[in-house]
Amino acid sequence: MPSKLKVALLGATGETGSSIIRGLIASTQPHYEITALARSASVNKPALLEYKKKGVNIVAVDLSGPEAELAAALKGFDVVISAIGPSELMQQVQLANGCKAAGVGRFVPCCFATIVPPKGILILRDIKEDVINHIKKIYLPYTIIDVGWWYNTTLPRLPSGKIDYALPPYEQSIAGEGTTPYALTDISDIGVYTARIVGDPRTLNKYVFAYTEMRTQLEIYDLIEKLSGEKVMRNHVPREDIAAGVAKAEAKEGQIVVGTPEFYQLAIFQYWNTWGIRGDNQPEYAKYLGYLLAKDLYPDLQGKPYLQYCQEVLDGKAHVVYKGVTFFE
Ligand SMILES: NC(=O)c1ccc[n+]([C@@H]2O[C@H](COP(=O)([O-])OP(=O)(O)OC[C@H]3O[C@@H](n4cnc5c(N)ncnc54)[C@H](OP(=O)(O)O)[C@@H]3O)[C@@H](O)[C@H]2O)c1
Numbered sequence: 001m002p003s004k005l006k007v008a009l010l011g012a013t014g015e016t017g018s019s020i021i022r023g024l025i026a027s028t029q030p031h032y033e034i035t036a037l038a039r040s041a042s043v044n045k046p047a048l049l050e051y052k053k054k055g056v057n058i059v060a061v062d063l064s065g066p067e068a069e070l071a072a073a074l075k076g077f078d079v080v081i082s083a084i085g086p087s088e089l090m091q092q093v094q095l096a097n098g099c100k101a102a103g104v105g106r107f108v109p110c111c112f113a114t115i116v117p118p119k120g121i122l123i124l125r126d127i128k129e130d131v132i133n134h135i136k137k138i139y140l141p142y143t144i145i146d147v148g149w150w151y152n153t154t155l156p157r158l159p160s161g162k163i164d165y166a167l168p169p170y171e172q173s174i175a176g177e178g179t180t181p182y183a184l185t186d187i188s189d190i191g192v193y194t195a196r197i198v199g200d201p202r203t204l205n206k207y208v209f210a211y212t213e214m215r216t217q218l219e220i221y222d223l224i225e226k227l228s229g230e231k232v233m234r235n236h237v238p239r240e241d242i243a244a245g246v247a248k249a250e251a252k253e254g255q256i257v258v259g260t261p262e263f264y265q266l267a268i269f270q271y272w273n274t275w276g277i278r279g280d281n282q283p284e285y286a287k288y289l290g291y292l293l294a295k296d297l298y299p300d301l302q303g304k305p306y307l308q309y310c311q312e313v314l315d316g317k318a319h320v321v322y323k324g325v326t327f328f329e
């Protein structure tokens with residue numbers, strides 16, 4: 001039997017990271033020896049202790065500590081994946097430096113989001129691009145993975161309240177006319193795609209777009225109405241309002257603190273603009289930007305159909321994201 005690839009994941013307790021660690025554990029092609037890297041205050045979190053029972057090693061790391069200590073912790077890994085949260089993205093500069101010093105074979109920085117032009121459209125992407133640029137500056141082997149928009153934050157409320165349990169902690173709105181197709185993936189499939197991508201020599205120093213389905217917001221609203229038999233409220237945000245929100249976000253560039261209510265209030269206009277109006281989050285545009293498509297690389301990986309996700313939601317069986325989190329005050 002070939003030896004297992006040694007992979008380390010930072011952020012295993014988070015939304016994206018918990019999908020990735022499950023994907024790595026379940027992976028058979030290839031098999032992985034898995035380490036979860038966590039801040040020392042988090043190493044005893046119940047989720048990590050559960051992964052430990054499944055054979056995952058848990059190692060404490062301090063991204064703001066001495067580089068030599070971080071490099072020592074990262075020594076010997078074929079792959080290091082980061083699923084760090086949005087507010088901490090720039091701490092990946094230290095993580096990348098540690099990977100370089102340790103001779104890590106491939107670093108996967110935290111992207112795992114929609115396709116967006118590299119700069120000037122979305123604050124969060126701008127920060128991620130600064131990290132990617134740093135990786136290239138230090139000549140660190142990498143793979144960039146983007147996954148489209150999560151299924152799990154697409155559905156509107158039903159008047160009955162029946163699916164409230166599965167909805168994110170903010171109201172759903174339709175960007176403009178709601179007719180722009182955008183790429184979608186169930187959060188549970190991010191790990192399945194990632195496990196395949198990071199063990200594949202063809203994806204070294206490449207960008208990969210792993211999404212499952214294309215839908216428009218109108219199609220989504222029509223589908224949930226048909227499946228539930230309920231009439232959904234359609235709150236369209238006009239293009240002019242989105243443009244005004246984007247202008248406000250641009251005027252505040254450099255002053256907004258990521259993770260604050262103000263950040264989320266302005267970022268949502270940028271998201272609506274990029275995937276709802278401009279139509280950036282699509283495979284053709286990804287290919288134009290130089291991405292490989294997971295659908296071409298792994299035709300056997302299908303991903304969960306959106307219809308199945310909707311049925312799980314209606315049956316009360318959906319995976320719920322951001323439980324107890326508040327984005328807006
Ligand atoms: N595609 C989409 O629709 C979509 C939606 C939402 C987010 N995203 C993207 O997904 C990515 C991850 O976001 P998320 O919401 O999944 O993250 P999250 O749930 O906030 O989790 C963040 C993780 O990072 C860890 N972490 C933070 N700072 C750390 C540090 N200094 N050292 C070690 N670990 C640290 C946290 O560990 P602790 O246990 O120590 O707190 C936690 O495990 C982001 O890039 C975001 O843009 C995409």
